[in-house]
Amino acid sequence: xxxxxxxxxxxxxxxxxxxxxxxxxxxxxxxxxxxxxxxxxxxxxxxxxxxxxxxxxxxxxxxxxxxxxxxxxxxxxxxxxxxxxxxxxxxxxxxxxxxxxxxxxxxxxxxxxxxxxxxxxxxxxxxxxxxxxxxxxxxxxxxxxx
Amino acid sequence: xxxxxxxxxxxxxxxxxxxxxxxxxxxxxxxxxxxxxxxxxxxxxxxxxxxxxxxxxxxxxxxxxxxxxxxxxxxxxxxxxxxxxxxxxxxxxxxxxxxxxxxxxxxxxxxxxxxxxxxxxxxxxxxxxxxxxxxxxxxxxxxxxxxxxxxxxxxxxxxxxxxxxxxxxxx
Amino acid sequence: xxxxxxxxxxxxxxxxxxxxxxxxxxxxxxxxxxxxxxxxxxxxxxxxxxxxxxxxxxxxxxxxxxxxxxxxxxxxxxxxxxxxxxxxxxxxxxxxxxxxxxxxxxxxxxxxxxxxxxxxxxxxxxxxxxxxxxxxxxxxxxxxxxxxxxxxxxxxxxxxxxxxxxxxxxxxxxxxxxxxxxxxxxxxxxxxxxxxxxxxxxxxxxxxxxxxxxxxxxxxxxxxxxxxxxxxxxxxxxxxxxxxxxxxxxxxxxxxxxxxxxxxxxxxxxxxxxxxxxxxxxxxxxxxxxxxxxxxxxxxxxxxxxxxxxxxxxxxxxxxxxxxxxxxxxxxxxxxxxxxxxxxxxxxxxxx
Numbered sequence: 119x120x121x122x123x124x125x126x127x128x129x130x131x132x133x134x135x136x137x138x139x140x141x142x143x144x145x146x147x148x149x150x151x152x153x154x155x156x157x158x159x160x161x162x163x164x165x166x167x168x169x170x171x172x173x174x175x176x177x178x179x180x181x182x183x184x185x186x187x188x189x190x191x192x193x194x195x196x197x198x199x200x201x202x203x204x205x206x207x208x209x210x211x212x213x214x215x216x217x218x219x220x221x222x223x224x225x226x227x228x229x230x231x232x233x234x235x236x237x238x239x240x241x242x243x244x245x246x247x248x249x250x251x252x253x254x255x256x257x258x259x260x261x262x263x264x
Numbered sequence: 265x266x267x268x269x270x271x272x273x274x275x276x277x278x279x280x281x282x283x284x285x286x287x288x289x290x291x292x293x294x295x296x297x298x299x300x301x302x303x304x305x306x307x308x309x310x311x312x313x314x315x316x317x318x319x320x321x322x323x324x325x326x327x328x329x330x331x332x333x334x335x336x337x338x339x340x341x342x343x344x345x346x347x348x349x350x351x352x353x354x355x356x357x358x359x360x361x362x363x364x365x366x367x368x369x370x371x372x373x374x375x376x377x378x379x380x381x382x383x384x385x386x387x388x389x390x391x392x393x394x395x396x397x398x399x400x401x402x403x404x405x406x407x408x409x410x411x412x413x414x415x416x417x418x419x420x421x422x423x424x425x426x427x428x429x430x431x432x433x434x435x
Numbered sequence: 436x437x438x439x440x441x442x443x444x445x446x447x448x449x450x451x452x453x454x455x456x457x458x459x460x461x462x463x464x465x466x467x468x469x470x471x472x473x474x475x476x477x478x479x480x481x482x483x484x485x486x487x488x489x490x491x492x493x494x495x496x497x498x499x500x501x502x503x504x505x506x507x508x509x510x511x512x513x514x515x516x517x518x519x520x521x522x523x524x525x526x527x528x529x530x531x532x533x534x535x536x537x538x539x540x541x542x543x544x545x546x547x548x549x550x551x552x553x554x555x556x557x558x559x560x561x562x563x564x565x566x567x568x569x570x571x572x573x574x575x576x577x578x579x580x581x582x583x584x585x586x587x588x589x590x591x592x593x594x595x596x597x598x599x600x601x602x603x604x605x606x607x608x609x610x611x612x613x614x615x616x617x618x619x620x621x622x623x624x625x626x627x628x629x630x631x632x633x634x635x636x637x638x639x640x641x642x643x644x645x646x647x648x649x650x651x652x653x654x655x656x657x658x659x660x661x662x663x664x665x666x667x668x669x670x671x672x673x674x675x676x677x678x679x680x681x682x683x684x685x686x687x688x689x690x691x692x693x694x695x696x697x698x699x700x701x702x703x704x705x706x707x708x709x710x711x712x713x714x715x716x717x718x719x720x721x722x723x724x725x726x727x728x729x730x731x732x733x734x735x736x737x738x739x740x741x742x743x744x745x746x747x748x749x750x751x752x753x754x755x756x757x758x759x760x761x762x763x764x765x766x767x768x769x770x771x772x773x774x775x776x777x778x779x780x781x782x783x784x785x786x787x
Contacts, residue, residue, distance in 0.1 A: 122292035124455050125404055131494045132280035139273055143564050147272040168565045174675035196578030197631035204555045204570040213575040223679040226571055234631055239586045253272040255568050277568055279559055283494035283550040288457025319504055320460045326477045326507020328463050
């Protein structure tokens with residue numbers, strides 16, 4: 119048999135999931151909409167942000183919410199030189215693990231910065247809010263260096 | 265409750281992933297032939313069944329299928345359904361007929377539309393033929409065939425469906 | 436409980452783009468070679484079949500069902516599937532045999548990642564509320580993990596580059612490898628960073644490919660009269676999906692799985708570790724307590740080619756090859772799933 123012609127077809131697989139949040143994630147997103155950030159206390163008292171429904175170590179149901187700061191420090195980061203189309207920025211930026219003031223567990227979000235040299239582990243950052251907040255993780259548009 | 269105090273209970277999370285799909289070798293050969301107005305199947309070297317559209321293997325025997333077989337654009341209705349409700353994003357207006365058709369020379373059915381027929385008179389064993397789009401519109405696509413229409417040939421008995429040679433049905 | 440052995444392993448060449456080759460066309464040649472190796476005709480000659488694949492890779496719904504077209508499933512066969520690496524399909528097959536419902540099983544994994552943007556596709560397997568909507572890709576998550584290790588002085592960039600150089604060197608003896616060559620650590624360090632601190636060389640390539648294994652009870656393997664390696668232990672453990680709650684510089688789940696699988700009951704001559712990023716090989720080596728007495732990733736590992744959903748099964752196959760060839764008496768194979776080594780499976784193989 120001869121080699122077949124190569125036939126390509128570009129396509130987009132797109133759909134919108136409607137997800138129930140439950141009371142814990144719902145509370146976090148409700149607070150985001152109001153431009154507040156809340157975490158939850160784990161079994162051992164550590165504050166987890168964003169909040170989890172169950173403690174991953176003890177499986178205990180968690181319910182004690184704690185408001186945390188909108189500033190924090192970078193625990194680690196990745197500098198993205200060539201942002202991908204799906205990424206939240208078309209200019210180089212950092213993904214970071216950020217420990218907010220009052221939290222013990224760092225969260226993943228993006229950090230806007232002019233260059234890799236400006237970003238460092240331990241650097242202080244603060245949340246930048248979207249113009250309109252709707253109760254979604256991207257209500258925090260990004261973090262920026264303080 | 266004012267909107268200010270409304271509690272979030274659900275989110276819309278859009279997902280959009282981009283792909284560049286490449287047809288497999290068997291599908292690419294089939295579509296290249298369809299672009300020329302020809303239906304081509306593949307014969308299993310073990311059980312001799314002819315598959316269309318071919319996928320490069322005999323699903324029953326688990327062996328590669330390499331022998332290509334040119335088929336007729338005449339076929340027999342193996343099964344069918346009359347669709348009476350509109351299907352979102354489907355441009356075809358109900359009622360219409362979707363049928364499992366076995367092309368002459370093939371043993372396994374494929375799915376296509378039937379039209380220019382009295383829906384209520386469509387039946388198993390009925391003989392049909394492809395109605396092709398004008399040649400200048402042919403592409404690498406099965407909808408080069410708009411639909412199948414009934415032809416004036418005797419019905420194929422149920423036990424013979426899937427065993428009509430490429431030369432056609434003598435009745 | 437009956438002892439279970441691996442009796443055959445085959446894999447396809449690992450390529451960056453399999454082009455006009457669908458799932459079935461990728462699997463069939465691998466199965467054909469495997470049937471010949473084991474001396475069977477087709478999937479009808481084993482009691483159970485289990486596969487591993489993920490439809491999101493190529494964006495084709497029910498691609499895993501198409502895979503079944505490669506088997507010869509008439510008359511019907513007992514068949515199952517995991518939407519995971521096929522190393523977990525092997526795990527399911529072992530359970531099936533241990534429950535007394537089968538004496539032999541065929542396991543295959545396949546992945547065609549080339550049609551999509553793999554790190555973005557994988558972003559959608561993350562937490563659907565907090566992470567997936569950010570579209571944080573899995574390369575960036577691994578880069579954060581690497582930086583933690585660098586910051587804490589647990590590794591240097593030189594250490595990472597040496598992992599890559601050894602992979603490229605070892606892969607020169609692997610005819611199926613996608614990336615192989617006479618590469619030195621200095622060559623790697625001369626590259627610019629891509630997703631800093633990672634260089635492109637620190638990342639496994641995107642690959643298309645398939646692999647397959649046949650396992651059987653030791654009695655059955657003897658009856659077939661073919662070389663085999665005994666699976667003396669297997670276990671898998673997972674860590675929380677909350678990356679912030681994990682110690683990303685360690686792999687506690689790998690350590691636990693290895694202990695439960697009995698890795699420490701004897702010397703380990705060879706280890707095939709599923710480390711998609713150079714620093715992760717170091718994490719795994721340390722978590723497992725391996726030293727210079729163990730040959731690590733003699734195949735080149737997945738830095739030499741990473742067919743998603745087959746690569747974990749291939750690690751088991753590579754250890755099998757070295758045991759039946761007499762190169763090793765005892766070895767371990769590791770498979771991973773999820774971001775930053777979240778979910779880990781360890782298999783211990785021994786000479787018959």
